[in-house]
Amino acid sequence: MNIIVPIKQVPDLVEGLEIDESGKDLNREWIKLKLNEFDDHALEEALLLKEESGATVTAIAIDSQDIDKVLFTAAAKGADKIIKVTGNFGTTVTSHEAAKALANAISSMQYDLVLTGVQAVDDRDGQIAVLLANYLNVPHVSVVTGVSINGGAVSVMKEYGGGNVAEFECTPPLVLGIQAARQTPRYVPVAKVRQIMKSATLEEVAGGDVSVVAASTVQKFSFPTGGGSAQMIEGSAEEQANKIFELLKEKGIK
Amino acid sequence: MSKQIFVITEHLRGKIDDVTYEMLGKGKELAAASGGELVAVLLGHNQKELANEFGAASKVIYADHEKLADFNPWMYAKIVSEIVAQQKPRVVLTAYSSMGIEVAPAVSVSQGISLTAYVSDLSIQDLKVSVVSQIYGGKMNIEAVDENESMIACVLPGSFPADAGKATGSPAVEDFAVSGLDESKIQFKKLIAPDKSDVDITQSEILVSVGRGIQSNDNLPMVEELATKLGGAVSCSRPIVDSKWMPKTRQVGKSGLKVKPKCYLALGISGAPEHIEGMKEADLVIAVNTDPKAPIFDYAHYGVVGDLFDIIPALSAKL
Numbered sequence: 001m002n003i004i005v006p007i008k009q010v011p012d013l014v015e016g017l018e019i020d021e022s023g024k025d026l027n028r029e030w031i032k033l034k035l036n037e038f039d040d041h042a043l044e045e046a047l048l049l050k051e052e053s054g055a056t057v058t059a060i061a062i063d064s065q066d067i068d069k070v071l072f073t074a075a076a077k078g079a080d081k082i083i084k085v086t087g088n089f090g091t092t093v094t095s096h097e098a099a100k101a102l103a104n105a106i107s108s109m110q111y112d113l114v115l116t117g118v119q120a121v122d123d124r125d126g127q128i129a130v131l132l133a134n135y136l137n138v139p140h141v142s143v144v145t146g147v148s149i150n151g152g153a154v155s156v157m158k159e160y161g162g163g164n165v166a167e168f169e170c171t172p173p174l175v176l177g178i179q180a181a182r183q184t185p186r187y188v189p190v191a192k193v194r195q196i197m198k199s200a201t202l203e204e205v206a207g208g209d210v211s212v213v214a215a216s217t218v219q220k221f222s223f224p225t226g227g228g229s230a231q232m233i234e235g236s237a238e239e240q241a242n243k244i245f246e247l248l249k250e251k252g253i254k
Numbered sequence: 255m256s257k258q259i260f261v262i263t264e265h266l267r268g269k270i271d272d273v274t275y276e277m278l279g280k281g282k283e284l285a286a287a288s289g290g291e292l293v294a295v296l297l298g299h300n301q302k303e304l305a306n307e308f309g310a311a312s313k314v315i316y317a318d319h320e321k322l323a324d325f326n327p328w329m330y331a332k333i334v335s336e337i338v339a340q341q342k343p344r345v346v347l348t349a350y351s352s353m354g355i356e357v358a359p360a361v362s363v364s365q366g367i368s369l370t371a372y373v374s375d376l377s378i379q380d381l382k383v384s385v386v387s388q389i390y391g392g393k394m395n396i397e398a399v400d401e402n403e404s405m406i407a408c409v410l411p412g413s414f415p416a417d418a419g420k421a422t423g424s425p426a427v428e429d430f431a432v433s434g435l436d437e438s439k440i441q442f443k444k445l446i447a448p449d450k451s452d453v454d455i456t457q458s459e460i461l462v463s464v465g466r467g468i469q470s471n472d473n474l475p476m477v478e479e480l481a482t483k484l485g486g487a488v489s490c491s492r493p494i495v496d497s498k499w500m501p502k503t504r505q506v507g508k509s510g511l512k513v514k515p516k517c518y519l520a521l522g523i524s525g526a527p528e529h530i531e532g533m534k535e536a537d538l539v540i541a542v543n544t545d546p547k548a549p550i551f552d553y554a555h556y557g558v559v560g561d562l563f564d565i566i567p568a569l570s571a572k573l
């Protein structure tokens with residue numbers, strides 16, 4: 001079984017986001033990036049399947065800032081191959097463009113399963129798993145929390161709301177959008193990443209034509225004012241806790 | 255250019271999801287502005303009577319097939335694509351839900367129409383559609399305009415009032431002829447019901463809810479202590495469940511439970527749209543977060559910018 005795992009970095013939301021001068025994008029100069037958390041789960045699920053059924057795992061990413069290190073980290077965790085998709089990508093790649101580039105690269109490879117993360121925080125034009133499946137012309141299941149291989153068939157758990165789960169039986173090749181691996185994603189020490197950077201090869205594949213037919217046009221980025229409605233409780237932690245306590249009493253909760 | 259507005263409806267175990275009514279309410283408004291009709295699209299098997307729930311629409315397109323009895327990503331995407339291809343509506347609304355997330359991108363690629371996700375608002379004027387997406391975990395709004403012939407929007411649940419789309423009646427039902435579902439490589443096997451053995455957090459009047467800010471499961475006892483002192487239960491955000499620190503039965507949000515307690519304490523929860531979906535109806539929300547820009551403060555009634563490791567013990571000590 002050949003499993004391909006597309007991975008990408010996203011802005012770390014713990015840091016403050018800034019809007020750039022155009023007003024139509026993030027200010028990316030000082031932005032801190034991190035691996036999309038759902039990709040970490042997708043890679044973990046692929047590695048679990050490899051350990052159970054002897055699959056080959058390939059991590060693939062579109063060329064972007066600091067992506068080599070991300071791919072070598074995947075190799076250090078146990079990916080057998082790492083591939084960078086090259087092309088004329090700007091600082092931002094839409095989901096459709098990314099899906100097309102990945103489809104162009106993957107379609108010439110041998111694969112049974114493609115495990116992407118279920119989503120990323122920045123995909124304004126849709127989630128990659130299903131876009132990619134449609135460009136590759138293979139079936140898809142997304143919001144997946146469990147995968148098992150039984151001979152030629154793949155059994156997949158898909159989550160709905162309210163704690164409901166559906167089980168599907170699928171025939172590869174197919175694309176799965178992974179919400180959560182069956183196990184917490186493994187950790188790899190930096191030393192091991194450094195070591196693998198010396199031995200592993202990072203292959204490159206051209207992304208090809210990524211032009212997209214129709215899209216909406218971004219006009220403006222802005223910070224949500226939501227209601228901005230929360231009344232803020234100020235003071236020291238002790239004073240804040242006091243005020244919460246008074247509030248709960250006042251509302252008849254305590 | 256077509257002026258029609260389509261809503262792709264959702265149901266599970268014979269029950270219509272609220273987001274469907276939210277979309278129908280918004281769809282009605284859009285149809286009035288575009289001068290077109292509002293059409294509800296329903297897929298299922300022996301479920302034609304559900305069409306009566308869509309009184310807000312002028313018409314229901316109903317696709318019936320035994321293989322559509324339960325949601326199937328490939329089959330549902332295929333049939334919705336065919337229905338959209340026939341009519342090229344100006345706007346198709348799907349939910350940003352486990353079902354919608356499979357349908358919207360598939361229709362976008364198969365029909366070559368534009369797709370906008372995480373949509374929290376949209377309006378239409380002279381057939382130009384303005385659309386707002388809430389991305390970066392709810393930390394940024396992006397306004398865009400769509401001037402294409404047709405577009406699909408994946409709508410964040412909880413963005414529009416459901417009541418506006420709740421109208422019973424008997425809209426005209428048009429049957430859609432289903433074919434070509436035989437060679438699917440994806441077969442639905444079974445639906446597994448949620449576990450009922452744990453505390454039912456939807457019944458708790460007071461919820462002390464923790465997120466990733468809690469850092470480790472070693473820190474959960476202090477949260478439990480606070481909940482006990484308040485006479486409530488502990489609930490949590492998704493990463494806490496994915497880390498196996500708490501059972502799925504305690505998860506609040508899109509793929510967890512929708513709760514409506516008298517009081518919801520959100521401790522170290524950022525307020526991603528998928529979490530907000532599950533708790534925005536709570537009577538009183540008090541949020542504690544170290545990040546003054548955390549989106550949770552847009553939904554809380556009271557906010558504390560502070561460290562939960564200071565606030566929790568200090569509050570517990572008072573009780």
Ligand SMILES: Cc1cc2nc3c(=O)[nH]c(=O)nc-3n(C[C@H](O)[C@H](O)[C@H](O)COP(=O)(O)OP(=O)(O)OC[C@H]3O[C@@H](n4cnc5c(N)ncnc54)[C@H](O)[C@@H]3O)c2cc1C
Nearest residue numbers: 465466467491492507508509510522523524528529544562
């Ligand atoms: C299909 C789908 C379904 C989903 N369903 C759900 C769902 O049902 N429920 C759900 O919750 N999520 C769901 N998610 C995940 C969701 O997108 C977010 O990833 C998740 O809600 C984030 O959880 P969090 O707020 O605990 O973590 P984070 O976003 O990491 O936030 C942690 C917060 O803690 C704060 N913090 C850190 N340290 C402290 C401290 N010492 N004191 C106080 N504050 C601190 C930080 O400032 C931050 O705001 C779903 C995602 C997908 C794709």
Ligand SMILES: Nc1ncnc2c1ncn2[C@@H]1O[C@H](COP(=O)(O)O)[C@@H](O)[C@H]1O
Nearest residue numbers: 006007008062116117119120123127128
């Ligand atoms: N630029 C990219 N390079 C590689 N994989 C990607 C890229 N963009 C998206 N993906 C994959 O698609 C998943 C979902 O991303 P998205 O749909 O953009 O939210 C990610 O978690 C990755 O698995």
